[in-house]
Amino acid sequence: xxxxxxxxxxxxxxxxxxxxxxxxxxxxxxxxxxxxxxxxxxxxxxxxxxxxxxxxxxxxxxxxxxxxxxxxxxxxxxxxxxxxxxxxxxxxxxxxxxxxxxxxxxxxxxxxxxxxxxxxxxxxxxxxxxxxxxxxxxxxxxxxxxxxxxxxxxxxxxxxxxxxxxxxxxxxxxxxxxxxxxxxxxxxxxxxxxxxxxxxxxxx
Numbered sequence: 337x338x339x340x341x342x343x344x345x346x347x348x349x350x351x352x353x354x355x356x357x358x359x360x361x362x363x364x365x366x367x368x369x370x371x372x373x374x375x376x377x378x379x380x381x382x383x384x385x386x387x388x389x390x391x392x393x394x395x396x397x398x399x400x401x402x403x404x405x406x407x408x409x410x411x412x413x414x415x416x417x418x419x420x421x422x423x424x425x426x427x428x429x430x431x432x433x434x435x436x437x438x439x440x441x442x443x444x445x446x447x448x449x450x451x452x453x454x455x456x457x458x459x460x461x462x463x464x465x466x467x468x469x470x471x472x473x474x475x476x477x478x479x480x481x482x483x484x485x486x487x488x489x490x491x492x493x494x495x496x497x498x499x500x501x502x503x504x505x506x507x508x509x510x511x512x513x514x515x516x517x518x519x520x521x522x523x524x525x526x527x528x529x530x531x532x533x534x535x536x537x538x539x540x
Contacts, residue, residue: 337351337398337401338351338398338401338402338404338405339401339405341402342402342405342406342409348398348399348402351398351402352395352398352399355391355394355395355398359388359391362387363384363387366380366383366384366387370383423435424451424452424455424456424459424464426459426461427465427529428533428536429460430461430462430463430536431461431462431463431464431465431529431532431533431536432455432456432459432461432463432464432465433464433465433467433525433529434448434452434464434465434466434467435467435469435470435525436448436466436467436468436470436471437470437471438470438471438472439471439472439473440471440474440478440482441478442477442478442481445477445478445481445482445485446481448481448482448485449481449484449485449488452464452466452485452488452489453485453488453489453492456489456492456494457492461494462493462494462495462536463494463495463496463497463532463535463536464489464494464495464496464497465496465497465498465499465525465528465529465532466482466485466486466496466497466498466499467498467499467500467525467528468498468499468500468501468502468505469499469500469502469524469525470500471500471502471505472502472504473504473505473508474505474508474509475508479508479509483519486519496519497519497520497521497522497528497531497532498519498520498521498522498528499521499522499523499524499525499527499528500522500523500524500525501521501523
């Protein structure tokens with residue numbers, strides 16, 4: 337029941353209302369049977385208590401199942417969003433572009449590392465341009481993670497070029513004493529593409 341509700345995007349209260357409805361229906365049946373069979377007050381109380389315990393357990397079970405299924409659905413959706421938000425675009429056989437958009441938190445930075453290494457290896461890239469034009473700010477932990485990504489890519493033979501570092505991010509990097517001497521950077525993606533193209537063409 338919980339899985340069906342989550343699949344169709346329906347609220348939990350629909351299931352709970354259904355259980356409550358049947359609690360009332362079955363409760364009436366128990367009451368009539370108790371009258372017809374002349375149950376003692378103690379026997380009736382024991383039956384009702386046991387019945388209510390079963391219904392309460394059912395409500396708890398459905399609620400837990402709903403939360404579990406809903407959480408799994410949200411996590412899957414978040415995984416899909418993260419995957420789409422870290423797209424490695426293959427520009428040529430040798431060059432890929434990783435355009436980053438929006439805030440970079442530590443979780444997304446970690447996914448960035450996994451995706452960049454996986455796609456860099458899968459596409460057999462020689463160059464990867466990481467474009468930060470649409471990234472508003474980078475904090476210490478994210479900057480550290482970003483340069484771990486670069487180091488990891490270099491270890492598998494992918495040269496990294498950074499483009500689109502805005503003045504605010506550049507200021508942050510300077511304040512954080514992040515050294516970027518070994519990484520080629522450009523103010524625009526266009527310049528980075530020109531550089532990597534000219535470099536690969538010169539080797540042909």
